[in-house]
Amino acid sequence: MQGPIPKGRADLSDRLMIDICAYEIRADMRGFDALARLHTELARFSDEKIGIDCQRLGWIDAQLGACLLTIVNLSRALGNDIQIFNIAPRIQSILQKNKTLLGSRADVHGTTIPITQFDRDDEVKFSDFTRSRLMRREMPRMSDGLRGKFFEGIDELFANSALWSNSPIPVFAGGQYFPRLDRLSFILSDGGQGIQGSLAAAGRQFKAPEDAIDWAMEMNNSARQGDIPGGLGLGILKDFVTMNGGCLLVCSHSGYWEARNGHVTKHRISGIYPGTAVSLEINTSDTKSYHMQSSINPHEIW
Amino acid sequence: MVKMKAIRISISSIVGGGICVAASDGQAVHREIYKVISSGERAEISFFGVTRMTTAFLNAAVGQLYGEFDEETLKKHLAPPVDFEEWHLRRLKMVVDRAKAYFSDRKRIEEIFDSIKHDDDD
Secondary structure, X not given: OOOOEOEOXXXXXXXXXXXXXXXXXXXXXXXXXXXXXHHHHHOOOOOOEEEEEOOOOOEEOHHHHHHHHHHHHHHHHOOOEEEEEOOOHHHHHHHHHOOOEOOOOOOOOOOEEEEEEEOOOOHHHHHHHHHHHHOOOXXXXXXXXXXXHHHHHHHHHHHHXXXXXXXXXXXEXXXXXXXXXXXXXXXXXXXXXXXXXXXXXXXXXXXXXXXXXXXXXXXXXXXXXXXXXXXXXXXXXXXXXXXXXXXXXXXXXXXXXXXXOOEEEEEEOOOOOOOEEEEEEEEOOOOOOOOOOOOOOHHHOO | OOOOOEEEEEHXXXXXXXXXXXXXXXXXXXXXXXXHHHOOOEEEEEOOOOOEEOHHHHHHHHHOHHHHOOHHHHHHHEOOOEOOOHHHHHHHHHHHHHHHHHHHHHHXXXXXXXXXXXXXXX
């Protein structure tokens, strides 16, 4: 089962309860720490009926539903049956609108990019999905240059995940538009080997997972070996976010890396996130031209 | 001097649409370009109808050619691209420059390994 998470009634439940030990889960280091701790707890059990107790939770950034679905589906793959309990009505509504939780709730403002699952070879389906969701009239009116760069960024993100994650479950992607803040957030989460893991598999060792992420985010750095070059996707994304004034963050296993306002920070989190989540947040009011000043001569390409 | 025939390689026709994001689709384009070069003709890559394109696609389609042929051969057998928009060329140029660096570095590393191996053999 890989669909949305059902909600249960605590008073009728004899389930093993796991507490989300956080008052809020935002797309930042603390938020990913809370998600990683939830995964660490769930990963201890197999073939159990488990309830995730959200009693303390007062807020979750909607797009992080992609991460919840990664965590829950990895637990389901261990034979666990998962339900959500004691969730605040406002959070329930947000997570139903974006299809993280079971139950239909209309997205009347049209600002949600529903959390959707993709297999690793669904690159074209993913591109179609993002185009159809972002072309809706409720979505931000971005300049053509910005829209092009955004699509380029998320396509590179998916291609990167498809190449490297080696995830046993589908990739989850979705997003949220915040019209008052001129912000569009998009997240991609896989349950794979993590950036440090894929670099280690290619023979490149890093002492700390956050250092592995930092290395992978640099242009021209790639675990790729053999006949096809690589190493451009994440670097492109980082350069774009820096120009746009947005935010790019990556949580991969226990490493956390963030580029915000052109400033990079990296940290270790206490739990282990099951794979890699990349969150891209862009400033939709950006009117910069993303065309390079000098044009390229087609006679001098090769 | 005999002028080589230019064979048009339409990316969107091979991929079956304008979304050129999958490395596997890039491989299909690579096969066509490879055939043209191997047969001694000149490949003219058309970007007509290409609306989305990743570096993963271009690395597979074009980047790996630099590991299969030397740069002079590719200059001779690849015509300037046609039907492009500026962003197509920017991305193509980025991938080509990266491929040249990648394969020259790989050759250098192989040479180092070879020299170490010879030293061991000695």
